[in-house]
Amino acid sequence: DAGVIQSPRHEVTEMGQEVTLRCKPISGHDYLFWYRQTMMRGLELLIYFNNNVPIDDSGMPEDRFSAKMPNASFSTLKIQPSEPRDSAVYFCASSLVPTGDKDGELFFGEGSRLTVL
């Protein structure tokens, strides 16, 4: 079975450019999460969706960041305009059950490594 698929795997862009990261969750998973990982701050939850509806976006750093989930098989995270401090690995993850379940497991994609010059 295909896991969580993210694209692009690597992106290098210049400050001020728009960046769009894409994610395809595992089929049938109702929960989708976007995380950002840096050496300084570790893994930070940016936003998560349940059945395509954003539930908590309190982790989104600022208005430059936006996320959408138009259908159950696709989500995007957009940064406009990008800044050097946005450089990080962005992970998308999905889960079948609420993550509070004892058997709940978060399945991560391989990440999108973003470098903003």
Place this chain on the structure above:
Amino acid sequence: RKEVEQDPGPFNVPEGATVAFNCTYSNSASQSFFWYRQDCRKEPKLLMSVYSSGNEDGRFTAQLNRASQYISLLIRDSKLSDSATYLCVVLYNQGGKLIFGQGTELSVKP
């Protein structure tokens, strides 16, 4: 204060050693607890859930102390393949946000 705090790493141990990682969390309303493992430049993967009574999975033992808001992971007879970063993870509300600790790096040497 960070919501989830872990021992700073790295831990450098010889093969066969027993190593323990500690984690504390700040929100007493936390409901569920996990350990994830992340290999270098890879995505995190679930290692094990942490149950109130403590649980064991082969060489790995996880303990939870709700009164002290403390979680631990014990690895016995460590292998070279155990080298990774171990992430303590806490859930604050059912079906909600998982908060990850910064991670503790383990390096097992021959």
